[in-house]
Amino acid sequence: MRSSLFPKTCACGRVHSREAWSLAPLLGTWELGEEVLELRNCACGSTMAIPVIQTEGR
Numbered sequence: 001m002r003s004s005l006f007p008k009t010c011a012c013g014r015v016h017s018r019e020a021w022s023l024a025p026l027l028g029t030w031e032l033g034e035e036v037l038e039l040r041n042c043a044c045g046s047t048m049a050i051p052v053i054q055t056e057g058r
C-alpha cells in the first residue's frame, strides 16, 4: 500500500506537498494497465508522475 505519495521530492530538490502538486501544471495522464499516473511539471521543468488515487469503494 502506497500511503506516502506526498510530499514528493523532485530530482532538483523541490518538495511538493499534495496541495502544491495539485497546483502544478497538469500535462496529462498515463494509463498503465489498472494504474493511472498523473503527469505534472515541476518548476524546474522536470516531469513527475504520481499514481492517481482511486476512490472507488471496491
Ligand SMILES: [Zn+2]
Pocket: 010, 011, 012, 013, 014, 042, 043, 044, 045, 046
Ligand atoms: Zn524539479
